[in-house]
Amino acid sequence: MAPLSSSAQGRGHGPQQGGARVGSVTQEHTNKSGFETRAIHAGYEPDEMTGAVIPPIYATSTYKQDGVGGLRGGYEYSRSANPTRTALEGALAAVEEGERGFAFASGLAAEDTLIRALTRPGDHAVIPDDAYGGTYRLFDKVEKAWGLEHSPAAVSDVDAVRAAVRPGTTKLVWVETPTNPMLNIADIEALAAVAHDAGALLVVDNTFASPYLQQPLTLGADIVVHSTTKYVGGHSDVVGGALVVRDLEVADRLAFHQNSMGAVPGPFDCFLTHRGLKTLGVRMDRHCDNAEKVVDFLTGHGKVTQVVYPGLKEHPGHTVAAKQMKRFGGMVSFRVEGGVDAALEVCARAEVFTLGESLGGVESLIEHPGRMTHASVAGTDLEVPADLIRLSVGIETADDLIADLDRALGTVG
Numbered sequence: 001m002a003p004l005s006s007s008a009q010g011r012g013h014g015p016q017q018g019g020a021r022v023g024s025v026t027q028e029h030t031n032k033s034g035f036e037t038r039a040i041h042a043g044y045e046p047d048e049m050t051g052a053v054i055p056p057i058y059a060t061s062t063y064k065q066d067g068v069g070g071l072r073g074g075y076e077y078s079r080s081a082n083p084t085r086t087a088l089e090g091a092l093a094a095v096e097e098g099e100r101g102f103a104f105a106s107g108l109a110a111e112d113t114l115i116r117a118l119t120r121p122g123d124h125a126v127i128p129d130d131a132y133g134g135t136y137r138l139f140d141k142v143e144k145a146w147g148l149e150h151s152p153a154a155v156s157d158v159d160a161v162r163a164a165v166r167p168g169t170t171k172l173v174w175v176e177t178p179t180n181p182m183l184n185i186a187d188i189e190a191l192a193a194v195a196h197d198a199g200a201l202l203v204v205d206n207t208f209a210s211p212y213l214q215q216p217l218t219l220g221a222d223i224v225v226h227s228t229t230k231y232v233g234g235h236s237d238v239v240g241g242a243l244v245v246r247d248l249e250v251a252d253r254l255a256f257h258q259n260s261m262g263a264v265p266g267p268f269d270c271f272l273t274h275r276g277l278k279t280l281g282v283r284m285d286r287h288c289d290n291a292e293k294v295v296d297f298l299t300g301h302g303k304v305t306q307v308v309y310p311g312l313k314e315h316p317g318h319t320v321a322a323k324q325m326k327r328f329g330g331m332v333s334f335r336v337e338g339g340v341d342a343a344l345e346v347c348a349r350a351e352v353f354t355l356g357e358s359l360g361g362v363e364s365l366i367e368h369p370g371r372m373t374h375a376s377v378a379g380t381d382l383e384v385p386a387d388l389i390r391l392s393v394g395i396e397t398a399d400d401l402i403a404d405l406d407r408a409l410g411t412v413g
């Protein structure tokens with residue numbers, strides 16, 4: 001176990017008290033509350049001095065000490081801890097029902113910190129065979145050079161994941177659910193058992209579901225990963241990442257590495273992410289409402305050959321998704337008649353759906369995975385169908401979204 005600085009990285013939800021009174025009584029109270037109450041109140045109490053209802057943006061790199069080592073509330077230097085970040089980290093822990101949360105400069109920064117905190121050269125990880133491209137690249141091009149081996153397996157196939165595990169050597173079983181862009185579903189409870197039988201930790205990238213729809217720690221997962229760039233931030237205005245854990249020993253290792261590796265977000269990024277998190281519940285319900293309406297429309301459209309959505313009974317992961325998710329999310333993929341040209345044309349003609357990568361913002365996005373997010377996996381096992389279109393269904397007026405798709409599809413062929 002790595003040594004810890006006793007000051008800013010102690011146990012509990014980061015630094016205690018201090019001017020901002022972060023992570024204190026409110027945390028305990030809100031942990032027993034409903035999701036939206038936790039999202040809005042956990043991690044912060046109105047500032048003692050001013051009563052500021054929202055965590056101030058503490059644009060400071062260092063903190064005055066009352067005599068050598070006399071830290072106020074544990075704050076020493078803003079790489080180690082900053083009150084705006086502490087507030088966000090407390091809220092992230094509360095919405096995922098974890099013990100501690102950690103914020104990072106990006107989703108990939110969170111992932112790299114997790115991997116290097118919890119593995120050593122010579123260890124092994126099982127990863128999704130349809131992992132997010134950046135995650136795959138991190139394992140394949142960065143962590144492998146550092147000595148970490150990895151094996152891909154289909155997250156929807158528990159036996160395949162079990163077969164890929166090397167007992168004693170596998171330290172991480174890493175899944176996403178739903179996956180991108182085919183929205184495959186991993187059975188979190190079953191995979192937690194597979195990982196734990198082998199002495200490994202189960203890591204769940206919960207970016208596509210969001211903590212509102214799915215809480216992997218309550219299903220047996222050990223670590224939750226987020227690209228908070230997506231649904232948590234929710235407004236396409238900030239890049240960020242997060243880790244949430246339930247075990248305090250794991251938390252200590254992550255805290256040590258967060259400080260040692262230094263891939264932390266600045267206070268303004270933390271403010272934006274925290275502001276987004278507060279409305280996650282209402283946004284996700286609207287994302288789901290709109291996605292369901294879009295799915296209904298697409299399912300009945302003559303030029304659509306397949307609709308991929310975990311809420312559809314014919315989706316192979318439907319039963320598992322229904323068991324572990326509150327609703328089925330805002331991501332929808334579909335295939336069109338006419339092959340790649342038709343798919344590209346639909347993407348080009350859509351107007352309310354903005355052509356672009358990323359997902360999870362209030363605005364609807366459309367993209368062609370084969371030429372955009374998944375272009376780098378063409379010709380490999382990860383290749384996606386050329387006639388596939390991916391939607392991140394936003395929270396605009398549903399009728400406008402459907403009219404836009406109708407118009408874009410009407411021009412095909």
Ligand SMILES: *Cc1c(COP(=O)(O)O)cnc(C)c1O
Pocket residue numbers: 106107108109132134135176180205207208226227228229230239240241
């Ligand atoms: C975007 C994304 C990431 C990477 O996060 P960044 O914030 O872009 O670094 C990881 N996993 C999933 C599922 C993502 O969608």
